[in-house]
Amino acid sequence: MSIRISQIDKTYGATRALEPIDLDIRDGELIGLLGPSGSGKTTLLRIVAGLEQADGGTIHFGEREVTQVHVRERRIGFVFQHYALFRHMSVFENVAFGLRALPRRQRPSNSDIRTRVMQLLEMVRLSAFAERFPAQLSGGQQQRVALARALALKPDVLLLDEPFGALDAKVRQELRRWLRHLHEELGFTSLFVTHDQEEALELSDRVVVMSNGRVEQIATPDTLYREPANRFVFEFLGEVNRLEGDVANGRLTCGNASVSVPGVEPGRRELLLRPHEVHLAEHAIPAAHLPITVAAIVPVGAEVRLELEADWLEEPWLASVSHAEFERLGITRGRRLFALPSRLHGFDAAGAQNVALPVG
Amino acid sequence: MIRIGDAPGVRRLLIGVALVLTALFLLLPLVAIFAQALMGGIDLYWQNLSDRYTLAAIGLTLLVTLLTVPINLVFGIFLAWLVTRFNFPGRRLLQTLIDIPFAVSPVVAGLVYLLLYGRNGWLGGWLDGYDIQIMFAWPGIVLVTIFVTCPFVARELIPLMQAQGAREEEAAVTLGASGWTIFRRVTLPKIRHALLYGVILTNARAVGEFGAVSVVAGAIRGQTNTLPLQVEQLYQDYNTVGAFTSASLLALLALLTLAAKAALEWRAARRESLA
Numbered sequence: 001m002s003i004r005i006s007q008i009d010k011t012y013g014a015t016r017a018l019e020p021i022d023l024d025i026r027d028g029e030l031i032g033l034l035g036p037s038g039s040g041k042t043t044l045l046r047i048v049a050g051l052e053q054a055d056g057g058t059i060h061f062g063e064r065e066v067t068q069v070h071v072r073e074r075r076i077g078f079v080f081q082h083y084a085l086f087r088h089m090s091v092f093e094n095v096a097f098g099l100r101a102l103p104r105r106q107r108p109s110n111s112d113i114r115t116r117v118m119q120l121l122e123m124v125r126l127s128a129f130a131e132r133f134p135a136q137l138s139g140g141q142q143q144r145v146a147l148a149r150a151l152a153l154k155p156d157v158l159l160l161d162e163p164f165g166a167l168d169a170k171v172r173q174e175l176r177r178w179l180r181h182l183h184e185e186l187g188f189t190s191l192f193v194t195h196d197q198e199e200a201l202e203l204s205d206r207v208v209v210m211s212n213g214r215v216e217q218i219a220t221p222d223t224l225y226r227e228p229a230n231r232f233v234f235e236f237l238g239e240v241n242r243l244e245g246d247v248a249n250g251r252l253t254c255g256n257a258s259v260s261v262p263g264v265e266p267g268r269r270e271l272l273l274r275p276h277e278v279h280l281a282e283h284a285i286p287a288a289h290l291p292i293t294v295a296a297i298v299p300v301g302a303e304v305r306l307e308l309e310a311d312w313l314e315e316p317w318l319a320s321v322s323h324a325e326f327e328r329l330g331i332t333r334g335r336r337l338f339a340l341p342s343r344l345h346g347f348d349a350a351g352a353q354n355v356a357l358p359v360g
Numbered sequence: 361m362i363r364i365g366d367a368p369g370v371r372r373l374l375i376g377v378a379l380v381l382t383a384l385f386l387l388l389p390l391v392a393i394f395a396q397a398l399m400g401g402i403d404l405y406w407q408n409l410s411d412r413y414t415l416a417a418i419g420l421t422l423l424v425t426l427l428t429v430p431i432n433l434v435f436g437i438f439l440a441w442l443v444t445r446f447n448f449p450g451r452r453l454l455q456t457l458i459d460i461p462f463a464v465s466p467v468v469a470g471l472v473y474l475l476l477y478g479r480n481g482w483l484g485g486w487l488d489g490y491d492i493q494i495m496f497a498w499p500g501i502v503l504v505t506i507f508v509t510c511p512f513v514a515r516e517l518i519p520l521m522q523a524q525g526a527r528e529e530e531a532a533v534t535l536g537a538s539g540w541t542i543f544r545r546v547t548l549p550k551i552r553h554a555l556l557y558g559v560i561l562t563n564a565r566a567v568g569e570f571g572a573v574s575v576v577a578g579a580i581r582g583q584t585n586t587l588p589l590q591v592e593q594l595y596q597d598y599n600t601v602g603a604f605t606s607a608s609l610l611a612l613l614a615l616l617t618l619a620a621k622a623a624l625e626w627r628a629a630r631r632e633s634l635a
Contacts, residue, residue, distance in 0.1 A: 078534040080527055080530070084528050085531075086531070086546055097535050101537040149535070152535075153535065
């Protein structure tokens with residue numbers, strides 16, 4: 001079922017929680033709402049669920065307008081941040097709750113409920129835990145019970161609020177993959193909230209980046225990473241190195257460092273780049289003269305992370321290089337090298353500007 | 361290493377003092393009540409119990425309690441729900457107002473009701489025109505008892521419901537449950553123990569209230585005497601054994617209340633250790 005959100009806004013007292021927001025979600029899409037806390041993402045999710053009332057705007061599920069429809073009749077599944085399982089009910093009863101709450105005419109027989117619940121528990125691989133109570137389960141298991149409970153009534157739309165926020169890294173990884181499969185298998189439309197950019201990028205078909213109650217960008221994870229619409233998106237989606245200097249005649253100068261930036265307007269400019277866009281060499285090239293000193297070395301998995309210092313830098317840069325590169329350059333702490341940026345990103349009110357440099 | 365206050369001498373001294381004080385101030389009076397009541401033998405005890413006026417007092421006390429407890433049960437849930445689930449102007453004020461019956465002396469409460477509902481009172485005069493008498497009759501006793509005991513249930517529920525939050529109720533509503541289903545299957549089981557505890561406290565106070573009731577009851581023997589009033593009146597009449605007989609009933613009720621409370625706490629603790 002597709003979801004069409006148009007001009008939804010919300011104000012709490014003096015706080016503007018949501019600026020008017022438009023968002024179209026296609027049938028079967030998995031959408032991540034990504035943003036820092038206070039960006040309005042949870043408010044938007046709760047408005048879509050009907051747990052919160054918008055001040056203005058409309059929401060359609062398919063052709064059906066649901067703006068004024070009560071949560072009870074919206075046919076949504078909702079997974080709460082801390083699961084909100086019914087603590088005094090067994091896992092079985094938790095999952096059966098929605099079926100038992102149906103009006104008498106639509107309510108399945110007890111044996112049908114039993115079959116359906118066991119089928120759901122099978123799906124979340126918790127059949128053996130049917131008689132346990134929520135407090136007796138691990139965080140990951142509770143999360144799966146919450147999912148089974150939300151899916152029991154075959155909702156058109158599944159909404160998840162920070163679904164993996166409270167879990168440790170390994171379980172989180174596993175559950176993400178599992179949710180992705182489940183989504184492909186069952187084909188429901190789903191919208192989830194997260195503050196974790198990695199989670200949003202890995203799980204979503206498209207990501208909605210939000211800040212201060214506004215949508216900053218809606219794009220596929222790939223586009224988002226490669227072509228961020230503005231500075232906020234760029235900074236929120238990963239680590240950032242800053243380079244500030246004066247631009248004249250297509251060259252940025254900063255102390256004894258300089259780099260060629262064709263097409264950038266003259267004046268005081270700040271350019272940004274990602275750690276993986278910093279390459280290292282023993283000699284400067286005409287396009288870039290950026291002398292640095294290696295200040296710290298941290299091997300992390302497939303790459304080596306370096307902290308680079310220079311007197312022309314206000315704060316150190318981060319660079320990630322391959323082990324092969326690391327060995328080829330014989331990098332040690334205190335080694336003096338030259339940084340060669342493969343790409344520089346500039347943002348101003350008018351939008352984004354990328355400068356590609358012939359290195360790497 | 362010995363922690364502060366953990367030296368064996370200090371520990372024994374403190375435990376000893378606590379035990380002696382408990383025996384002196386709590387246990388001894390309790391024993392005294394039953395000793396006094398049974399002083400004239402079991403026959404006299406029964407005779408005193410089956411006294412016409414004592415039986416009437418027992419009946420009236422039961423009536424007052426049976427009316428007060430359910431009313432305050434519903435009122436307490438309603439109030440706790442209102443304060444913890446909704447945000448409205450005056451919410452904090454209301455939370456403070458709930459405590460008024462605890463803050464004022466019961467005698468003052470009785471006097472205020474007398475002022476309002478007495479024959480010359482603001483509402484009493486009007487009701488008198490319809491031949492409805494509140495003061496010096498059982499409705500007045502019920503009214504002041506409700507007033508004095510109304511915070512107990514709400515006071516037990518509010519902190520609990522605040523701590524539990526409304527997430528489970530929200531989950532239930534997304535699963536299509538109606539308001540009544542949510543209350544019956546989600547909220548009530550969560551607050552069951554606190555609710556029962558509130559009821560026990562309400563019950564104990566409703567049975568034992570003296571100050572407020574004594575102002576509005578008018579002490580008409582056999583008509584508006586509750587058990588505590590009856591105890592006082594018998595004692596004024598120099599009928600010590602009779603007074604203590606009635607008092608022993610109240611003490612017995614208090615003991616039952618404590619037993620019920622202890623059983624509840626024990627069960628709650630056991631549930632917690634199981635979960």
